[in-house]
Amino acid sequence: MSITAITPSEKRRQEIPHVTIRFVGDSGDGIQLSGDQFTSATAVAGNELATLPDFPAEIRAPAGSLAGVSGFQIQFASHEVYTPGDQPDVLVCMNPAGLKTNLKLLRPGGILIVNTDAFSESNLRKVGYATNPLEDDSLADWTVHKVPLETLTLECIKDLDVPTRTGRMAKNFFALGIMYWMYNRPMDETLTYIDKRIGGKNATLGEANRRLLLAGHAYGETCEMFPVNFTVPQAKIAPGTYRNIRGNEALALGLVAAGVKSGLDVFLGAYPITPASDVLHQLSGYKEFGIRTFQAEDEIAGICSAIGASYGGALGVTLSSGPGIALKQEAMGLAHMVELPLVICNIQRGGPSTGLPTKTEQADLMQAIYGRNGEAPIPVIAAQSPSDAFMAAYEACRIATKYMTPVMLLSDGYIANGAEPWSIPRTEDLPAFSHHFQTSAEGFQPYGRDEQTLSRPWVRPGTPGLEHRIGGIEKAHLSGNISYDPQNHDFMCRMRAEKVQRVQQDIAPTVVNGDADGGDLLILGWGSTYGSITAAVQWARGSGLSVSHAHLRWLNPLPANLGEVLRRYKRVMVPEINLGQLVHLVRSKYLVDARPLNQVRGQPFSVGELVKAIKQMLEVA
């Protein structure tokens, strides 16, 4: 790895295997930016890492208010990392609101770095502190470093022509500099960012931020307050070219890749909604790939326009979250009936109703499988991590086209906004993905079927001699004419169901991490719980417990061998960020006494609570 490492004085270094750091402050404090920069630097440093941004629920809450607190957490290590960490070891705190809401998360004995300048009386009052916690003994359990960040910042750039307000807002780079020193992170990447992205627009501001980062670093090095800095050795990372990627970005790239590899034009019809909108934003910037993005008047028009595009021979995609997905169900039924490819991306968020728009949840699974009127099964696939959203999206497109069916892709708020290093695939290594438009009139039947996939032919309007009519009323086998024949309806319902079932042909058998031949406990998961479960299982196996893990990519159909796999274990546990959904599917289907583990707290499982549940289930202390 080619990394510019900055070497601090050797004597104060201490090596640790992993650390979790959390930055908190006001939405205006640049917390997310700091987090992103720290993440890049950490990736460059060769550590494994996982991150979790924690946006304020309010669009723009009053400055300094509890509702306006923004957070960013990162765990990095010299070994594999699957979650952003349960409990931070370090809390970097910009204001009283951040302290009030986040202190309880910091592990006892952990390090608290706090911007004392923000602890004015009015700020304290705003969040309900009667006395200044920095001045009473309420922080006795932690190692506290008080830094007058704003004073230092303003001092450092006082000769530059930067308005005080702007200058004060730049304090995050000073804080970042301290952290870079403390965890021995390379600064090149961030300096380049400052010069290009900030300095490019405003040279003085660029200069100010550059200075602040370096000054923060120097402050760490020289200041008496910090007795030691830490080194987290490089992890053994698989060879490859990496970038850091958020889930929504990866999902968008997966759609672009599907378009390029299949030769199909991608059309996205969507209506903005949190947290799905970013995928729309991303895709709207890829016009050179021929991607047509259409901001529709509502979610129904979004999916309908995508169906229209698929009918015309494009790869129709729509996306939404929460209530927006509920609105699309009628049109999904139409797509199922007319058997056109369509990908519906559901970036799940806290429900029901408007719910908790900025929080994560896995509670739309049953809706994905059963949400439509009548018998209208569709394949359902789930992404399991930010970078994995790329392949999940790619696969969703491939299956939709191959089987001429709508496919629902489940992601969630955690995946969408979380970021992780991604080993960028070589385009030539992506799974083969072709498409076929019928052009020959010979033996053409609008509802004739491919023997293997049961898919019907895809005909682009404009193809001479193949003119035909389709629609949402039940259609006669082969001809596709309207049919009210009772037997035909039964036949066609079963045919469509069977077609969806045939997607099993393209689904890898369930793989077990752990004791493949059976054991005391299998943890069955899906979606974004992947990281927490993996970490918890690793921990449990390390303590000698017979615990294994299987994670589902496809929720409908389920892998052919799943029932057989489940039966190999004495117990099966299904952790979900909902009140129990997948667990119903497997209990019903395999009559296995799988047990649910549920929470809906708008955030991922912590490894700790999974470990606790594992112990309980195995009745060990």
Added chain:
Amino acid sequence: MSITAITPSEKRRQEIPHVTIRFVGDSGDGIQLSGDQFTSATAVAGNELATLPDFPAEIRAPAGSLAGVSGFQIQFASHEVYTPGDQPDVLVCMNPAGLKTNLKLLRPGGILIVNTDAFSESNLRKVGYATNPLEDDSLADWTVHKVPLETLTLECIKDLDVPTRTGRMAKNFFALGIMYWMYNRPMDETLTYIDKRIGGKNATLGEANRRLLLAGHAYGETCEMFPVNFTVPQAKIAPGTYRNIRGNEALALGLVAAGVKSGLDVFLGAYPITPASDVLHQLSGYKEFGIRTFQAEDEIAGICSAIGASYGGALGVTLSSGPGIALKQEAMGLAHMVELPLVICNIQRGGPSTGLPTKTEQADLMQAIYGRNGEAPIPVIAAQSPSDAFMAAYEACRIATKYMTPVMLLSDGYIANGAEPWSIPRTEDLPAFSHHFQTSAEGFQPYGRDEQTLSRPWVRPGTPGLEHRIGGIEKAHLSGNISYDPQNHDFMCRMRAEKVQRVQQDIAPTVVNGDADGGDLLILGWGSTYGSITAAVQWARGSGLSVSHAHLRWLNPLPANLGEVLRRYKRVMVPEINLGQLVHLVRSKYLVDARPLNQVRGQPFSVGELVKAIKQMLEVA
């Protein structure tokens, strides 16, 4: 019973225990009217009965076309009757299209009464008959009575000033007269109908129809063609006052009764759709009950207006079918979140998508339970027969109000359009149904809860001192303020789920018809399969098989004792007019190896196919 019976000559009478008659003809042939009249006469005759209208799928198909065939079937008996009969014993057929589509249903040896006048060459050609089936030997398996209905009709009224076209259309009354003679039905009721409803508008036409009915009757009596007439002795019917009622009518009356008994104003917001519209039509005629019906611009506005009305302190109701229900799911989530009473009537029809709008199906169960984003459970209740829709609707309203929750009421096309005698309940015997609007500010909390039901208080805007705000974002326990607190969200999701679960308090334990203590096979059903299952189980028990039947009124929550009941039987079978839905719920919940029996042919199970499945499952010949 006070029935005016007409006594034909005794010598030609034959007593039979039951008979199934089917009328078929063109939509314009008055088939449904004949069926209705025959049904009333049969009820008056003191028989048990069940009926099934079979509308053409096309709004108004060309006269004489196969798509335009309308049918009406009735079974009546001297014993209990649960279905309209599998195979007709008699087919009354008005035209070649009716013969072509229905002859295969008639039991071998059955009676075919056919209107020869309609078998013109052009009519035959229209439906693809190369030769006239009345003239070749294709009807040899049946007892055929050829009647030149139109000729007889016109002859009979030639002295009246009735246009030929109109006169020809009145032939159904002549045919009806024959059937009244043949099955010894009282004619008073129909004569009154003719005089009032037809004669009231057009005296000449009234006179014509009166004459035709009597002439048909006389024709039966005197004509050489009919060697015998049949008597179906009176059934032992529970005492009470009866009327014949269709499911949609009963459902509407249940809503009216709920309004009257609870003292709440009923508000219906709905958008027309087949087969739900009739409930809207019915209710719009009950203005004197203060019922406000609002034909909205779409299904979403329909449910939203009902939510607005409930918020204002009315009993909000909405209704739809098929795709219309899918569209309402987002708003159901809102009603669940703000915890307001709301009744959503889903008159299920053939799906998916537009599907088979005029056919019946039970394929919306999973959608009812799981169709929303997030964790948004709602109680689900199902009607099991046309007259039962009254109590099902009443109960849905009662539970919605008592638990402050949306409730989905499932009916279907078969129940909606089917009719049966209904023992009219005394209004004072209806279950108690009160409501409470909070008016006192003392200790008022918008999301405080009743200890027993967990329902929150219902406050009508306009109540001084109780001003508060509600909405679809997660709310804090008690205060109802917006809350993004993770623990609160988990708590509230579980609280709402628990509230829905508490409806169990109002659900009668599962009752088994048959061997209550256990046996070889339990058939578990829900909704409109009630009649077929009851008849099939009766048959099976009659043949000495250990078969029992339990029928669910509530699908969510399930009755508290259901799991325990299911486990008493060696086998459990779940017949549904879908591809397997309730069966998943019970398998998952109770880990019982319940087996599905499914068909989606747009029509109820026949008793025969259920009997066959029972035999197969019990491995008897």
Added chain:
Amino acid sequence: MSAPVEIPKYTKADFESDQDVRWCPGCGDYAILSTVQKALSTLPVRKENHVFVSGIGCSSRFPYYVSTYGFHTIHGRAPAIASGLKASRPDLTVWVVTGDGDALSIGGNHLIHALRRNFDLKILMFNNRIYGLTKGQYSPTSELGKKTKSTPLGSLDYPFNPLALALGAGASFVARSMDTDAKHLGDIVTTAWKHKGTSFVEIFQNCNIFNDGAFTSFTEKPVRDDKQLRVEHGQKLVFAKGTKGIVRRNDRLVVGNLGQDATLDDVLTHDATDPDPSHAFALAALDVPEFPVAMGVLRAVERPTYEEMMSEQIAQARARKPADLHKLLHAGYTWTVK
């Protein structure tokens, strides 16, 4: 809508499908079908390049009966589906067939958005002022107080004026015609096809089963001339065989009796191309009994279509940088582990 290289000589029969037509005998839809099929046979477009998209309703069964490509979709959503189709396939001629319920009730939002976006769609709305398929409930164009199955005591909603709504939404082309006037309707359909942008055509259509005679107050022979204003771009707004005209008095439109209280000079001239929609709006608002009903093309203003601009953006983006997937995946900061 550039004419393809070779257009076969079509007849009406070339546009008749093999499906049995299933409307009630006497329904106005038959006449419209026949007129449209005839118009199609005269257009310089190959058959396979026409697509008919419809929603749900009697009128929406239309696509089954035309032997081109056809898509009978779901209730109210045809404009949205057609928009997606046109956006990705600007080469096709996309027709939308819809009813007053489909277009203005459940589908109202998609309609007004299609109109403002100006996709090159040809929208034919059959207005029978009733829900036909669901057997006769009042529709958003039914008159106030209408007694139907769902309103036994009379409806309470004021009806939409579809053209006024379309103009309010910013429609670039609006026109009106009727089922029974094949010549006029044929011309209007052809003109609508020629317009580049969303064409909205309201076609009065008799539903003889549930709303018979809805339009007789201005279509019956005795009143027809007096109660219809046939508008033509650039022509004076005269009617009643030239005896009357629309004039402005006290800043309001009134009927002038030529030779009596008004002269031909007073009569306003129709300008369908006026960029300000107010002129067309005023004409759309004219209604019986006080005024004649304006028939013909009320507005036809050209402006770039959505799909044109979309294709242009794509072309420009492509000109700026090549579509390189490898580069895209490797965008931003990357590092290599060996």
Added chain:
Amino acid sequence: MSAPVEIPKYTKADFESDQDVRWCPGCGDYAILSTVQKALSTLPVRKENHVFVSGIGCSSRFPYYVSTYGFHTIHGRAPAIASGLKASRPDLTVWVVTGDGDALSIGGNHLIHALRRNFDLKILMFNNRIYGLTKGQYSPTSELGKKTKSTPLGSLDYPFNPLALALGAGASFVARSMDTDAKHLGDIVTTAWKHKGTSFVEIFQNCNIFNDGAFTSFTEKPVRDDKQLRVEHGQKLVFAKGTKGIVRRNDRLVVGNLGQDATLDDVLTHDATDPDPSHAFALAALDVPEFPVAMGVLRAVERPTYEEMMSEQIAQARARKPADLHKLLHAGYTWTVK
């Protein structure tokens, strides 16, 4: 909206709720909130009889901040929910607060239907020409070519003119005002309340985060007088401190320079009560740069409200026959088995 017996003397503070207001500092919503709270305190309506219903958006958070009854519903559906509420509770004053996205994008259909039905709803639409809550995508009122997160190369849809759309839908009351002019806005809100029927008020609102300065072309001090036409019923349409007026020339509206190419007599007079919506439509269509933007009440026409007619039907039905459940259940042919 009959005045209840006793109305307490209210101050603005009586309409402030205990919830922290959560808009961005500088957002135009603050000013509107304050003006509306003030207006409420002057109306002869008891506090508990006001209900605020909203959809989803920054603007739709409004109900939380007003200490009356409030219902923050789902995106776009507030008019439908409010209609049901008003239909069953005609005694309440029902306000709808909505944004340009909530009202015109996802909620467009419910809005136009509410307007034609004329429920007595007071609809306040905060038009910031952007989606604020979802962080800055263009809205149906954003100008063509707008660059936003979802349209990095510029939007392709022609915007709605909300008042033109409302008039096309048959609105009985339409008006326009702006966040920063508390006096004008307060008057308009009060007038909207007084109107019996659906009042539609478009309020230009600055979103200083995602669309700052959207209205400066006619609200900035230097251009304000010249670019705003304050309309008053019965008054001449003059502006620019009386130096200009709206006149009709060649049947088109143009700006006349008084004392130069036009006299005060030439200037049109505003008639908000004209039953023909064409006059109001023409005013609504005026736009910069050619014209000033019309502010004030463009249309106020009284006609029976939906809920009035509904209550009337019920009263009549009740007068005709008593509500007897027993009789209803026993309607039609019945028979008794003993």
